[in-house]
Amino acid sequence: MSADRKRGNNEPVDTGKTLDFFINGVPCTAYKGESVIQAARRAGVDIPHFCWHHDLSVPGNCRICMVEVEQDSGDPWFDIGCNMPVTAGMRVLTETDTVKKLRRETMQFITLNHPVDCGICNKAGECILQDYHYEHNGRASMSIDRKNHATKFFPLSDRIMLDNERCIMCTRCVRFTHEVSQSHALAAVHRGDHALIRPAEDANFNEDAYSDNVIDICPVGALLSRDNMDNARVWYTKATPSVCPGCERGCTINIWHRKPEWALKALDPQLNTRIERVTPLENETVNGPWICNKARDLATLLERPRATQAMVRGTAASLTEATAAAAALLAGARTAVALVSSWGSNEELAAFRDAFAGRLGATLTAYAKPDHLPQPGEIVEDAVLIKADKNPNLRGATAHFHLLPADVSAALAGADVVLVWGEGVDDAVLPMGAKVIRLDGFAHEHHARADVFIPLSIQTERSGHYTNFEGTVSPFVACFEPKAPVAHAEALFARLAGVVAVAEART
Incomplete structure (x- = not known):
């Protein structure tokens, strides 16, 4: 898998050649062709990002990964870390006052029309937008205009529901269907603040055997599993590492199930011992960050009627x-x-x-x-x-x-x-x-x-x-x-x- 998965940069990465540079004054090493965000991640420095994904191409459209680069002339320059290749001796700053101000302004723009419905959103508890709002913005909207409304629940397929009001047009889902699953089943239609994610006219998203991966990589609560909607809050469940038994690939997975301390007492006790959902457990040597839909449906395989009597x-x-x-x-x-x-x-x-x-x-x-x-x-x-x-x-x-x-x-x-x-x-x-x-x-x-x-x-x-x-x-x-x-x-x-x-x- 690893040889096929070096797509998180627009330039090829040569792990045989290294460059020395600085992040926040600390000496670091990058591979030749590596972007600032990739090198920073390996150095343990988190640069916020929405549209960037380490296994997809780089669109550079969310702008939250802006960093500052010091120059000998004295005037710094600013650019997005996802699409900026590291050069020898580069001095990158990720926490200056100007960078923080740019992040706040970007978050204000991204949340301009985003609904304040975290209390009922299925992504609550593992939503990047929530995390970044508290970490990099934390302020009420500066806008005094009413939010624009979009389609609240649009069925992308028999398995996936789209909430266009929550969508921030990061296009991760579109790029996944073009670059990984190869179904080309999703596209962005219209322009500007009228843009929407929609099924492509000449493809059927129901036929994409990997479609549910877009739910995992969606950084907000826009893409939802129709089977798992409103079943259980993420903080009521925990992930147990496992292996998908669906084929000889043996994808590593997380099986999510209810925590014992949150066991239901008034409802059907079988709800405490059922599989709530299955997600990938990223493994570079086996399946990368993806699994097929058969793995998502393991509950139908493993929760068949059991033999219990000798x-x-x-x-x-x-x-x-x-x-x-x-x-x-x-x-x-x-x-x-x-x-x-x-x-x-x-x-x-x-x-x-x-x-x-x-x-x-x-x-x-x-x-x-x-x-x-x-x-x-x-x-x-x-x-x-x-x-x-x-x-x-x-x-x-x-x-x-x-x-x-x-x-x-x-x-x-x-x-x-x-x-x-x-x-x-x-x-x-x-x-x-x-x-x-x-x-x-x-x-x-x-x-x-x-x-x-x-x-x-x-x-x-x-x-x-x-x-x-x-x-x-x-x-x-x-x-x-x-x-x-x-x-x-x-x-x-x-x-x-x-x-x-x-x-x-x-x-």
């Missing part, structure tokens, strides 16, 4: 009873085959390998299988992030086990016991007469038909690591406690191995 031959049993029954089947098997989940973490996969190391290749054959395949209408692969393999850890699984052949029935032929871990294996491909053990976290009708079924925890209830298609290992962290008595796969495999050993000793 069963033995279709009858409810305890986890201990089901574990013992599964161990007895494995201990008595002449030829057992295990189909290993590509949604298992590296830790769980290693635990399975270690637990059955003495049986693998002898009475037990293990294959890594894909749990999910592309669904009808889903984008299979593109040149941005989306990959064809719709599983997060097939590479991690195939590091330990051979990939399941395309002819599944032939691979299972002769097996008298089949252990199916995870999804993606229909009863129809299993050998007639074979005993079946299923381990899964989600409800399915075939669980009751298995000889033994053990419910497992899912990704949001455990921690671990996935290995993506490039070999990058990324961690995910548990968001919630399991909602019912379920087994954690890593511990289950160790228990299964122990019970199998005891059962074999008795025979």
Whole structure:
């Protein structure tokens, strides 16, 4: 990703060459071709900005990043830091009285027609405009004229609502659709204070698989998720780092959910343990600052009906009873085959390998299988992030086990016991007469038909690591406690191995 993402400057950046310059009198180093705002960020100096984004081109239209440059002649000059390349020996000042005055005047202009509706705005609590108002302006409007009104709620797509009154025309969203997603689905129409963001006439924003990224990069509350509007204030929620399981890219994400100290008591308690939203967790080596819309919709994937009841031959049993029954089947098997989940973490996969190391290749054959395949209408692969393999850890699984052949029935032929871990294996491909053990976290009708079924925890209830298609290992962290008595796969495999050993000793 990094080679494709050096777009936050109009000039190419050469990291092999450096220049010495000064920021507020402090010696700093910049890469050749780097802008003042980029070099300042690396030096730990924050220059305010609205339209500039480190992964987009530079329009230079908000003017809030104005800085002062000292000259030997004595008269300083002023320019925007986002589009000013660093030169050797340059002396940049970011906190002079004149710079502060320019920022205040710019903020007055930007907020001239901005509605004072922070109390009901969904961006409140993470709005750059709010932060900059208090930091760089903090004054009532100097204007005595009524604010101009624009379209309050305009549906940009089925997923995104636009509030034109809050829009400050930074054009980040337009540039994203032109430079990153390549959909060219948004444009600016009209001019001056009549300018508006609108869908392009020859494009459909609904078809942009990355459209929701414009919500994240919007510096104000103009672009809103139609699914998440008015659900929860940002200060009621917290972000837990995770990995998107939607494909082998393994994008790093933040899963937002309600803080325990703000748990709802009078309403449905399930609201306390649901995914409120998903946002990118910027990772230069995997996904940069972007994710696709499938990642945004993880709640529909991870909050499907859960499997919570262990069963033995279709009858409810305890986890201990089901574990013992599964161990007895494995201990008595002449030829057992295990189909290993590509949604298992590296830790769980290693635990399975270690637990059955003495049986693998002898009475037990293990294959890594894909749990999910592309669904009808889903984008299979593109040149941005989306990959064809719709599983997060097939590479991690195939590091330990051979990939399941395309002819599944032939691979299972002769097996008298089949252990199916995870999804993606229909009863129809299993050998007639074979005993079946299923381990899964989600409800399915075939669980009751298995000889033994053990419910497992899912990704949001455990921690671990996935290995993506490039070999990058990324961690995910548990968001919630399991909602019912379920087994954690890593511990289950160790228990299964122990019970199998005891059962074999008795025979």
